[in-house]
Amino acid sequence: ATDAGSEEAQGSEEKAPARFGWVVGVMVRCMLNIWGVILFLRLSWITSQAGILLTWLIILISVMVTSVTALSISAIATNGRVISGGAYFMISRTLGPEIGGPIGVVFSFANALACALNTVGFAEVARDLMQEFGVVMVDSINDVRIVGVITVTVLLLISLAGMEWESKVILSLNNFSSFLISLFQAQGIFGYRTEIFLENLTPNWRGNEANFFQMFAIFFPSAIGILSGANISGDLKDPATAIPKGTLMAIFWTTISYLMISVTVASCVVRDASGNMTDILTGNLTDGCVGLGCKMGWNFTDCIQQKNCEYGLANNLKVLGQVSGFYYLITAGVFAASLSSALGFLVSAPKVFQCLCKDNLYPYIGFFAKGYGKNDEPLRAYVLCYIIAVAFILIAELNTIAALISNFFLCSYSLINFSCFHASITNSPGWRPSFHYYSKWTALFGAVISVVLMFLFTWWAALITFCIIFFLFGYINYNKPKVNWGSSVQAGTYNMALSYSVSLTGVEDHVKNFRPQCLVLTGPPNQRPALVDFVGSFTKHISLMICGDIIMTRPQDATDQLVKWMNKRKVRSFYTPFTAESLRVGARYLMQASGLGKLKPNTLVLGFKSNWRESSPESIEDYINTIYDTFDANFCLCILRMMDGLDISDQFDCEGLMTDDVSDNSNSDQIKTVFQNTQGKKSIDVYWIADDGGEPTENLWTFVCFRMIALLKRFRLHFSDVIVMTDSEKRPQAKKYQEGVTVQELRQREPWKISDKEFEAFKQKVCVCVSLPVPHSDCPSALYMAWLDTLTCGLHCPAVLIRGNQQNVLTFYCQ
Numbered sequence: 001a002t003d004a005g006s007e008e009a010q011g012s013e014e015k016a017p018a019r020f021g022w023v024v025g026v027m028v029r030c031m032l033n034i035w036g037v038i039l040f041l042r043l044s045w046i047t048s049q050a051g052i053l054l055t056w057l058i059i060l061i062s063v064m065v066t067s068v069t070a071l072s073i074s075a076i077a078t079n080g081r082v083i084s085g086g087a088y089f090m091i092s093r094t095l096g097p098e099i100g101g102p103i104g105v106v107f108s109f110a111n112a113l114a115c116a117l118n119t120v121g122f123a124e125v126a127r128d129l130m131q132e133f134g135v136v137m138v139d140s141i142n143d144v145r146i147v148g149v150i151t152v153t154v155l156l157l158i159s160l161a162g163m164e165w166e167s168k169v170i171l172s173l174n175n176f177s178s179f180l181i182s183l184f185q186a187q188g189i190f191g192y193r194t195e196i197f198l199e200n201l202t203p204n205w206r207g208n209e210a211n212f213f214q215m216f217a218i219f220f221p222s223a224i225g226i227l228s229g230a231n232i233s234g235d236l237k238d239p240a241t242a243i244p245k246g247t248l249m250a251i252f253w254t255t256i257s258y259l260m261i262s263v264t265v266a267s268c269v270v271r272d273a274s275g276n277m278t279d280i281l282t283g284n285l286t287d288g289c290v291g292l293g294c295k296m297g298w299n300f301t302d303c304i305q306q307k308n309c310e311y312g313l314a315n316n317l318k319v320l321g322q323v324s325g326f327y328y329l330i331t332a333g334v335f336a337a338s339l340s341s342a343l344g345f346l347v348s349a350p351k352v353f354q355c356l357c358k359d360n361l362y363p364y365i366g367f368f369a370k371g372y373g374k375n376d377e378p379l380r381a382y383v384l385c386y387i388i389a390v391a392f393i394l395i396a397e398l399n400t401i402a403a404l405i406s407n408f409f410l411c412s413y414s415l416i417n418f419s420c421f422h423a424s425i426t427n428s429p430g431w432r433p434s435f436h437y438y439s440k441w442t443a444l445f446g447a448v449i450s451v452v453l454m455f456l457f458t459w460w461a462a463l464i465t466f467c468i469i470f471f472l473f474g475y476i477n478y479n480k481p482k483v484n485w486g487s488s489v490q491a492g493t494y495n496m497a498l499s500y501s502v503s504l505t506g507v508e509d510h511v512k513n514f515r516p517q518c519l520v521l522t523g524p525p526n527q528r529p530a531l532v533d534f535v536g537s538f539t540k541h542i543s544l545m546i547c548g549d550i551i552m553t554r555p556q557d558a559t560d561q562l563v564k565w566m567n568k569r570k571v572r573s574f575y576t577p578f579t580a581e582s583l584r585v586g587a588r589y590l591m592q593a594s595g596l597g598k599l600k601p602n603t604l605v606l607g608f609k610s611n612w613r614e615s616s617p618e619s620i621e622d623y624i625n626t627i628y629d630t631f632d633a634n635f636c637l638c639i640l641r642m643m644d645g646l647d648i649s650d651q652f653d654c655e656g657l658m659t660d661d662v663s664d665n666s667n668s669d670q671i672k673t674v675f676q677n678t679q680g681k682k683s684i685d686v687y688w689i690a691d692d693g694g695e696p697t698e699n700l701w702t703f704v705c706f707r708m709i710a711l712l713k714r715f716r717l718h719f720s721d722v723i724v725m726t727d728s729e730k731r732p733q734a735k736k737y738q739e740g741v742t743v744q745e746l747r748q749r750e751p752w753k754i755s756d757k758e759f760e761a762f763k764q765k766v767c768v769c770v771s772l773p774v775p776h777s778d779c780p781s782a783l784y785m786a787w788l789d790t791l792t793c794g795l796h797c798p799a800v801l802i803r804g805n806q807q808n809v810l811t812f813y814c815q
Contacts, residue, residue: 019237026229026236026246029344033114033225034254036341037121038218040334041317041398043258046215047266048314051203055262058216062223063255065453068446069413070226070251072420074244075433077230079423087227087416088352094419096487097361102472103415104356106465110408111349112385114224115152116392117401118342123147124398125334128318141396148393155343156386159350160379189269189323190296199292200266206314217457218399220406222258226251227412228344235375244435261320269319270296273312274303346389350381357381361481362472407454407461411469414450417443428491504598514809516636517544519594519601521587524549524558525575526565531607533675534640534798536571545573546594546601550586552579569670584626591633602805604630608641608792612785624781631805637772639801641792674798768795772803 020026047055076090087107092100123144130136130143137143190196205211229236229246236242270292280298290301303309313319320330354376356362357369368381392401423431424440454462520535522528525547532547539545547566563575576594580586587604595601609615609623630637705722712719770791775784792799 020235020242021237022229022242022246026242027250029228030225030247030250031254032337032340033228033344034222034250035257035337036222036225037118037124037334037338037398038222038402039258039261040320040330040337041121041124042218042402043222043262044265044269044313044319045317046219047200047262048271048312049203049205049210050212050215052197052201052263052266054203054212054215055266056259058212058219059255059258059262061216062220063251065410065413065446065450066223066226066251067248068442069416069450070244070247071435071438072417072443072446073227073230074247074435075420075438076416076423077243078240078435079431079433087230087412089355090230091415091419092359092487093485094423094487095415096485096489097359097481097483098473098476098489099415099419101356101359101361101476102469103412104352105362105472106408106469107412108349108353108356108385109388110224110405110412111345111352112388113392113401113405113408114221115155115342115345115349115385116148116389116395117221117398117405118338118345119148119152119155119389119393120144120396120398120401122151122335122338122342123393123396124317125331125338126151129331144396145394148396149390151339152342152346152386152389152393155339155346156382158343159346159382160377189273189319192267193296195292195295196270197263197267200271200313204271204314213456214403216453217403217406220453220457221402221409224405224409225341225344228348240434265320265323266313269313269323270300271312271314272300272304272309273298273315274300274309275311346382346385349385350378353381353384354378359481359483361476361483403458404461406457407465410450410454410457411462411465414447414454417446417450421447422489422492426491426495428486430486430491501597501599507598509598511809515539515543516603517595517599517601518603518605518638519546519548519590519635520573520605521583521590521607522547522549525562525571525573528607529569529671530642530673530675530798531605531640532566532569532571532573533673534800535605536573537675540572544595544599544601545571546590547573547575548587548590548594549575549577550580550583550590551577552581552586565670582622584622584629587626588629588633591630591635601635603636603638605638605640608639608788608799608801609785610641612782612789617782620781620785624775624784627775631774631803634805634807636805637801637803639772639788641795641799641801643796768792768797768799770799770801772801774803 043055046058050058073087073090076094080093088100088104091103094100126147127140127143131140137146203212226247229250230239230243272291273293288301289299291304293300300309300312309315311319318331353365354369354371357365357367360366360369368378368384370380371377372379392404395401420438420443421440424443451462454465516539518535518539520531522531525532535545547562549562557577559575559577566573566575576590578586578590580589591601591604606626609620612620612623627637708722712722773787773791788801792801
């Protein structure tokens with residue numbers, strides 16, 4: 001009872017954060033952002049340019065894109081718990097950080113630009129209103145900049161104060177109740193006329209760059225408000241229900257309003273009018289009169305021919321207010337719509353960016369992740385969004401900003417639709433949205449059409465957008481942040497790997513595709529880094545490598561830590577632990593069971609048993625029998641010997657080595673080996689051991705040289721030079737010191753000789769390869785080990801004993 005009472009007291013002291021339903025939180029918010037400056041300041045102008053038919057086509061294509069995107073976002077939103085972060089959160093948790101990170105940056109930036117767009121729209125109306133009363137601060141452009149900066153500053157202060165949204169609805173909704181009331185004739189505005197309707201059906205392009213796609217690019221920002229509800233998903237009571245319901249209802253009602261307003265205004269306003277009351281026609285004198293106004297009793301010929309008409313559908317951006325009988329009420333509605341939209345985007349952008357910063361996908365942005373207050377308000381991100389908005393407000397050109405925004409939002413819509421398609425096509429077990437009214441093919445269509453529209457609108461802006469996306473994608477793909485969201489990319493990777501592995505099963509082996517697929521008995525890989533690096537140097541990115549760990553006494557499971565160690569070392573290898581009572585038993589089972597389909601090892605790599613003299617007879621026998629089993633399994637065999645040995649486990653604390661010491665943040669276990677050195681220019685020494693019956697002659701050596709060059713060319717191996725040593729069969733002689741002979745003269749006379757200094761510098765870059773002798777069945781194990789020891793002892797460089805499996809892997813004769 002005491003605990004319950006304390007909880008109630010605490011709840012009364014701390015007010016719960018505000019949460020919204022689907023009407024106020026999603027539908028009203030989306031409608032306010034859709035009914036923005038494009039509707040009041042550009043829809044009539046676009047209709048005059050494109051005509052009613054093409055304007056309806058623009059509206060319907062925009063609705064098609066936004067509706068498909070709304071279905072996709074609804075499916076994504078109902079596939080799990082949605083928190084703050086909106087579209088970024090949904091995409092990143094669906095497609096993974098590689099795609100989610102770039103779209104989070106681009107989408108946050110696009111919302112900041114949308115804030116600038118609506119603020120510039122408000123500033124344009126405010127400037128025109130001031131000019132009507134004779135108030136001019138500097139000039140028309142700078143007045144927009146000044147008013148815009150002051151306005152967005154006030155909006156920032158409102159955002160920081162946490163003003164509620166409900167108070168912004170009233171004036172914007174009043175526009176539509178007053179718009180259709182009391183149409184009257186003034187300044188080219190006539191009543192509903194069939195002649196005007198038919199005249200405005202077809203396009204009338206004006207300007208050098210006026211065309212369908214330019215009008216489309218300017219109009220499309222009116223459709224960007226569909227994600228306004230999803231962007232504040234963390235502030236919704238039930239995002240999974242509110243987002244689909246509210247977004248689709250907002251699209252429906254705003255579509256009806258846009259279609260109705262465009263056809264209404266184009267049915268009662270001619271394209272050109274002078275606004276001069278003296279242009280009225282008296283009587284039936286219409287000779288030389290140009291334009292549709294002639295039939296209405298007005299002569300606008302002079303301004304039409306001189307192209308200086310100030311009124312009419314094509315010239316007056318305030319025609320919606322003039323059509324209405326309540327011009328200043330409409331102006332107030334424009335103020336409300338533009339300010340509410342600007343404020344909405346000013347709130348959305350920081351919240352999306354805050355979620356991105358909290359995920360820590362990019363450096364130097366964690367500063368903006370900090371939140372304040374009960375709603376975790378991103379005050380720092382507010383200031384950043386404010387700075388970006390001010391920078392674009394200073395452009396002071398609504399059409400330019402609109403074209404840029406269209407590209408960024410189309411890119412966002414494309415990735416949202418692709419996220420839905422990819423999650424559906426990969427059949428991920430975690431993809432089970434409760435919203436079923438979507439299709440993966442419509443989502444794919446939405447993704448493709450969005451990209452196509454990007455390039456049709458403004459190709460250079462589309463290129464810049466995709467360059468930014470690819471750069472941000474490449475950064476995350478290279479750095480691989482430590483996040484695991486169970487994305488559809490992981491599901492797709494699994495499906496592709498499984499499909500390719502199965503398809504390889506039916507492909508017969510061919511000598512051209514031979515690869516050394518190595519099973520390396522490393523034990524714990526971090527205890528034998530030289531063995532790991534040696535095999536990794538020739539399997540990297542082209543062949544299979546499996547690090548086999550035969551566990552006989554070690555009980556701990558350190559698989560995850562050892563895989564992290566290999567990843568940090570940039571070794572592309574699988575790690576397979578196997579519990580067995582001996583080396584031979586473990587190696588035999590690993591050779592039989594490791595791999596998948598055609599991705600099976602064909603080469604076993606061992607470390608040389610350097611301590612064979614101190615080992616028990618059973619241990620030596622077990623090692624030699626492993627070699628026998630390798631040949632019986634038709635495997636190739638490599639044995640690597642280093643002068644200092646391979647095992648470095650004595651340099652670590654065994655307890656820590658198997659647990660926390662093997663971490664991504666520690667470099668103590670990343671020991672450098674000779675196989676990690678940069679080799680630079682390389683040379684291959686070939687020793688001719690064939691019996692030619694006597695002392696080689698100059699003609700014979702010439703033949704050998706040309707034969708070697710022919711072989712290298714036949715095998716398509718690049719080389720720079722072939723040097724033949726003609727005195728290789730002479731007996732060694734005592735070292736003679738030649739007085740007065742310079743190093744340059746010795747190099748010219750005997751280029752194969754090197755100095756002691758060069759020998760010390762290059763001895764770690766040399767690897768000696770020796771054919772591994774096959775042991776006879778009656779050869780004692782200790783004698784065979786002594787034989788191998790004799791072949792490789794005393795070498796300061798790595799030595800490799802190699803034996804193939806009698807299978808021809810040369811492409812010399814293949815077709």
